[in-house]
Amino acid sequence: MSAAVKLTGTLEDYVEAIARIVSRKSVARVKEIADALGVHKSTATAALKRLGAAGFVNHSPYGAVTLTRLGTKRGNEILARHRLLRRFLEEILLVPAKKADANACRLEHVLDKDVLKRLENYVSFVEKCPRAGVRWIRGFDYYCDEGFDESRCRRCLELAIEDLEKRPSDQQPIVGEKATMATLDQMKPGQKAKVVRVERKGPATRRIADMGVVRGAVVEVVKVAPLGDPIEIKVKGYNLSLRKSDAAGITVEPE
């Protein structure tokens, strides 16, 4: 249990940034951290010194930065908190993704731990309660645009009961993603999967969708190019190659 080393908000940001970078590659460089936070390298170095002294990071001058066990633990907590807040904002309050991300960043510094826990519970409550769920959230969106429409209430409740009676055990998490999902770039040659979601990233995704990688399509990873990138997949009966960075935006459900 960490001694109550209270990190200031900014120092927490550092831990968060490092944790993010480290999850993609195993070490972080001072320049990357500085860039991620939009500060000067010297500012970052000073902050890292303090974190090092507090036992959260390992840092040698001009060297790479890694998190200690303490740092990793804290980093994961912070990331989880951020993810939760973002999910709440994006999927329940229907705030656009970028805004949700930015606001989540701010909120996580302000809310108490127990308030966060409540929020976490609320999110899973909305997922599970049959009176809530996707339709209910849809209704919320409609409400934001058009105001309250009482005439729809009865039908909405009827549908909720229908849904409940249909296949309660089979219910996929209505909000959020299944634990077994992955992104296409994580799949290994020979694996098959069903496409769940294609993240919108501009013309790239449009082309990908036009080529048949749409929700419900079955794709099979055939191989990786000799230099490590791009990958070749089979979809709709033919072979398609795409870069790993584009494949990372495609969420799939492995078979």
Add this chain to the structure above:
Amino acid sequence: MQTNSITIALAGNPNSGKTTVFNNLTGSRQHVGNYPGVTVEKKEGYLTHKGHRINIVDLPGTYSLTAYSLDEMVARDFIIEKQPDVVVNIIDASNLERNLYLATQLMELSVPLVLVFNMSDQAKHMGYKIDHEALSKLLGVPIVPAVATQGKGMDELLEAALAAAADGAPDASRIKYGAEIEEELAKIAALIAAEKPLASHLSPRWMALKLLEADEPVRRKVEELARDPQLILDAVEKSSRHLSSIFGEDPETVIADRRYGFISGACQECVRSTVEARHETSDRIDAIVTNRLLGIPIFLGLMWVVFEITFKVGNPFMGWIEDLFGWFGTTVAAALPQGYLRSLIVDGVIGGVGGVLVFLPNILLLFLALAVLEDSGYMARAAFIMDRLMHKIGLHGRSFIPMLIGFGCNVPAIMAARTIESRNDRLTTIMVNPLISCSARLPVYVLLAGTFFTPDTAGELIFAVYFLGIVLAVIMAKIFRKFLLPGESTPFVMELPPYRMPTPKSVIIHMWERGKLYVRKAGTIILGFSILMWFLSTFPALPENLQKDYDARIEAAAGEEEVAAIENEMTEKALETSYAGHIGRGVAVLLKPVGLGNWKIGTALFAGFGAKEVVVSTMGTLYSLGETDEESTDLRNALRKDSFFTPLVAVVMMVFVLIYVPCMATVAVVKRETNSWRWPLFLIVYSTSLAWIISGIVYWGGTALGYGG
């Protein structure tokens, strides 16, 4: 529309056999041009069938008709603006679902349509059983099975096309997108229909659909033509958000989704597959060709073969053409009286035309090899293997081959860059290609390095120059991609088509087209430049008094050798006093800071614009040595004797020759390939500036390190 002539537009995915169909129908009666204002090629041809004259336009191969890619926009605009009488969609029947994606979009354009299920032999082989009638009824569009490589189905195609042209457009609203989207579509379409100015031949439903798909051109049209565009655009925005919240994805994605859903449904009803359809043989070949270990060696091996074919096999032909034109030149020279006319014809015109045609064997052979690789399907694998490396530089997998060809000659290399889809990647590849040291510069290196250094060091130096070229190409590519031609290159989402046997006919037509284009388009520019260079090096002629002196000396000369020596001296003087000589002196002034301030060097470099090898022969002329080449001991001695030339100067000159303006043939093809003079001009300016800078660095660095003499 004349009653006896109709226009057919051929549309279809790349690799669907569209070009084969086009070649079948038009044979040699085709020609290649450009769509106005863009660098997309336009292929047109014609044939006569039962008294009708049928014009055929081969639209660019596309997977879809969105507004994101230039090819797709060109295809779509052609259909909308030019309104061909019928669109014939060539479909790869062994790849049905994806190919039908384009078909659905064509259906929605409300234009007479015929679907041709090409490669139906392949489909059958893979176990597909397609009920053409049922599918045709379902889609509301006639379907014609075909095997284009065997010429099967072509007549039926034409019949169906003529019939469709007469029958009119199919019902565009066959494809339903589900209740939610249909509801929104109806709302928006109603608003559009109320706007008279927008009611062109485009259906309101189509426009509504495009607006939901965030289609820029259609949006602009609404903004420009509607009386109250905001009303429509706001409605679109509202519908879009509504649909997003329901589906959790934006409408564009859902619409693509639904299209494939419709196609899936149709295929499930009308297509039976007896086995799990896979392209077995293709997969087996790929197991070796894109293998982790074997992939790169095989690729390099094939590249070597292409290189050898282009240059080893091509060079003898080049030699013949040079000889032929040389012979031609001397014969004509003998027949004409001495004078400017003779000089113009022999040196200017014949020399110029020869200079154009000399590249032809290389180009034909290169495109023969490339056509085979492309048609067989290997090119896609090559791009697949090389993409990671190229992407790091900021280029595309397909950029590798043009770069490689550049070591032989930049002219065909730049022409080969047309396989690169993305405009920015393509332009960057073209702009940095001249930095790859072509074979014409080698004589200059050999001369300079061989004269001032021991054979071993000379070899190392030449290698270093080549290496410098590569390094600069990589750096400039990165710089260009970042600052000059930025922007997301089209994503590397590329089909790896099944391997197919290329047909001799299509390969040869392809090769021939390229050759023709080169001669006609680039050739005229090169000829123009040749005559200009001739003019600059011939005028003004030797002043009369000097000419008289030389004539007198020749009269008094004792024997052939002395006459030759005097003539060489005369030629040197003539060049010195010509415009070219003046320009050379001007160039020398500019080059003084980088150590090359010698008028002979200046003139030789200027002449190098004609062709890089000419640098050597010009040097020979300027030292009064008549005809020389890089091996000539006379020339080497002359250089050593010239106190201006030190080893450092030789190195600086090598570097300058590496980087500075490429030969006029290269400039000409750049103009041809980019369809404007902007890029060739930029190329000239940047390459010369860069040459100046880098040579400067080498010179000052060398002097500082004590190498200057």
